[in-house]
Amino acid sequence: MKITFDWLKEHLQTKNSENQLLNKLTDIGLEVEGVENTFSSLEKFVVAKILKTEKHPNADRLKVCDVDIGERKMVKVVCGAKNAADGLITIYAPPESIIPKNKIKLSVTEIRGVTSYGMLCSESELNLSDESDGICELNQKLFKNKIGKKYFDKKNRSNLIDLSITPNRPDCLGVRGIARDLATAGFGKLKINKNDKISSKSKQKISVKIRKEKNQGCLSFGSCLVTNVKNIESPKWLKDKLISVGQKPISAIVDITNYVMLDLNRPLHAYDADKIKKGIVVRNSKKGESFKALDNKEYHLQEGMCVISDDAGVLGLGGIIGGTRSGTEFDTKNVLIESAYFEPRSIRRTSKKLNIDTDAKFRFERGIDPLSIKEGLIKAASLIKKICGGEISKIDIQKIHNYQEKIIKFEIKLFEKITGFKISIKEILKILIDLGFKTKLSKNFLKLSVPSWRPDIEQPIDIVEELVRIHGYDKIKKIDPVKKRSKPTLNKTQRLFHFLQRSIASKGFQEAITWSFTNSKINNLFKSSMKDIEIVNPISSDLNVLRNSIFSNLIIYLNKNLDRGIKDLSLFEIGPVFYGSNPGDQETVIGGLRSGKVSRLSWIDKEREVDIFDVKKDVIQTLEEIGYSKSKIFVDTKTPNYYHPGKSGRIFLNKENKEKVAAYFGEIHPNILKEIDIKTEALVGFEIFLENLKRPKKLLKDQKTKYQVSDFQKSERDFAFIINKNFESQQLIQIISEIDKDLIKDVNIFDTYEGENIPIDKKSIALNVTIQSMNKTLNDEDLEKINKLIINTVETKTGAKIRS
């Protein structure tokens, strides 16, 4: 909502400054979004007279004009207007001025070899009207003595104040409503509205009917006929007024309806009465009906939209937009003014379906004062008569519903209960009365009649808001919070989330946060068998689905970093991935990607590409840090198709429970790199599934076993076995570990070998076994015994042969 202080002063008697106004507006909830100094840019435009025009030497359509800009100054201006002629009085824009329409700043320029100092303006360029054919032609009589004077006078000096009016306050979509709020808050006095009266004897002759239908969107329809008018350009005061709030003047009749809307928040519509065929019927539209609206678009209506129609069909959409067929023109003789009440719900439904946004729609969908019908008609009709002449008819009001005053029983102590402080009953009454409430005090209660312009006020809590808003939010006394905690801040899952996040970051990964939605083309590479979860109205076609995998976005951003020339990357994200479109169809995944090399270009360490054992380490170490025992972790090779089939693994926390996958790790499938055009030496990744990590009931401190260590001498023995090539080392370690859990403390693979001297279907695995007893130093005999046991067990259980 745009206003000026000057306009406001027509309703408000105040001596306060504009600065005070801005603060007050914000203090009472009418937030000032911006203040625009429209005058300073217009100040430079002066009345000027063309003394002489000559044809441009190098251009047929241009003229070079000698222009008198007052104070005995004459400038040369190049102008293309046909109507530029000797003696014409027009509006001159000097260099450095800014043209209101296109916001272009003028400078001295050479146009086809002739220097032009400034510009002669058309009405359209000055936002005065749509007239763009030729430059302004000012009235000789009125302006001949004003050459060199500023064209825009002091009336425009008021700054344009842009207010952000919250949707609950339709009453403040009119200047008077804002003035009322300000007056209530002590910022001046609300002027009494001096209403013109219509003392007409002639009836409004055009019949109006509101058809009683189900879901009829129009509850009442007031109208007034003004006959024998002469529609002209608006007088300067009216034009200036509309321009001052950024509206464009069109013609007196249209400008008057706009003016009344902005002033009183009373939308009106003006029809050329002669174009209405046999009276007006307000009804629901039928499917297939259409009409051409004032925005020059053809609208095809669905069933049940509230339309204003006549015998020939739809005239307009009630409360939203009128049609071209019955619009007023400069030659309009008889005007029918409409002032109606449309249901917000109906307005909203229709405008949403047809995607129309107009000032009228904006107001009706928020709720117009149903009792302002008459006031609006009187004001508009009187103005039309004043400006365009003619005779005013009696006012006709049709209605299918009577307005019922809302009554609220307000318990006075509710104010203190909600706000924490008290105000006097005297102040309460004053505020409410100034806002337009009718009040009746009885003991602890107030019986309040809500003003008809406040559809937002429904119950006692709304009264509290009005009171505290006007009294001032700054009066609310801070109560310091109590530092007491009765519940743990985080639950177990949340703690795990935080731990995982920092655990992964501590391994050299940088945390990324990417959208929850992604490009379906990329997502397809990672979604396995899941269905697309499409967004009906995506922000762009490459963000059209919810991600099924944590990799869908991460890999895109990894690639962008590769494109930036950064080769060795470790990125991770912890966040939701989705497997359905219902609330809760999501799980938390922590995924990481690593690319490039380790120890690149190091003078001391051997450089190598990142590989799957880097990410396996990241995962296993993290799981251990969380508290899962490495000895129980089980790995197999079933992984989703976006991993390298031979170089990826699946991790379970426990061999016995393979329902829930704790993590995947591995090389990203080379085809995917090709598909997305990723150029890197190596790309490996992992996913850990937070919800699949079983949260033990016991705290970590309670899970710890008794502290037991052995101080007896420990021995280490090395073994090398020739074993089937596809025999998993994990199993070999397990077999050895289980031979004697009391004595075998650790089994570590220190070499694997395939190739020369080893049969083609075999491999060699070399292990180091740590043997230590809890209760004695083992002698040679003991060690020999366990040695033999290890060899025999491995050979019988696995078919391996000890390498001699």
Add this chain to the structure above:
Amino acid sequence: MSDLKKIKDNFFSKLNQNLGLSEINQIKSDLFGKNGLISSQFKKIGSINESERKKFASELNILKDELQDLIDSKINDIKKDEINRKLEKEKIDVTLPERSFVRGKIHPVSQTIDEISAIFSEIGFSIEEGPDIENEYNNFTALNTPDNHPARDMHDTFYLDKKKEKLLRTHTSPVQIRTMLKDNPPFKIIAPGRTYRSDSDQTHSPMFHQVEGLHIDKNINMGDLKGCLNYFIKEFFEVEKIKMRFRPSHFPFTEPSAEVDIGYEIKDGKIVIGEGDKWLEILGCGMVHPKVLKNVNVDPLKYQGYAFGIGIDRLAMLKYGINDLRSFFECDYRWLSHFGFDPLDVPTNYRGLSR
């Protein structure tokens, strides 16, 4: 002069010359060898008459210790010199770079969430979460924003079905609804998380983060709301004083509603929070609307309280001087490295929120 004195003078002066290891060993055997001078003196003890024997023995022992210490220290010195000479040859360029290391980082939004959690934890809030996909009821209707309400226009919603029943939550407020439906009052929770609106420019991103706050009990009023937010903002920005302004506003799910601005000024091109005469909007809040309480079966005559919603990204931008909201989600490695936090930097109350 006694023999002992002679030996002492003689050998002390010998030992104080610049000797090699073999020379010292020679002296050692001259003194302490089988027939060494000191050894011979010990043999004499028995033949000395009783009156002097004790004195002689004591003097001899002292001499023996002195000589031995001197020899040991000389040998030690020589060995040290030898090592030092050897080490001199092993000198390397220690200014060569260390073995490479990589530093992981926590995203500023995650860090900010942890900071917010730490602050609210101190005053008894616990953390709740809700799903990113919401139904229309929890996101709007239950929050007193029926379908025909113009306030819905303020939320450019992403929908997952044509009927507009399933959507990406436009704010964290539906967590209020879920929390209150699940449990019984009192409620004292915050709910940080991802939120979505179909909007994208310098200051809007289609995904952003909010933290919801909800405190419902028997007597929670606007003074508590003001106190709580004042505490939070002061703690979060780690300043002694904060300029804060409550401004009336409108949200369908709170009544009365307020927006909160904090005072700031620009010093040397940087935002300084808590001073100056400019205002910056940072959050919306209000007393939970009785209709919302009724929708979740909480009796508004018995219980009341406040709710608030804060833009997390916005807070992070202000605190850590980040200019462009979109950069949060562009995952530029250099940006993450610059603005990210060390994983060891866990915000805590006892250690302070930030370093």
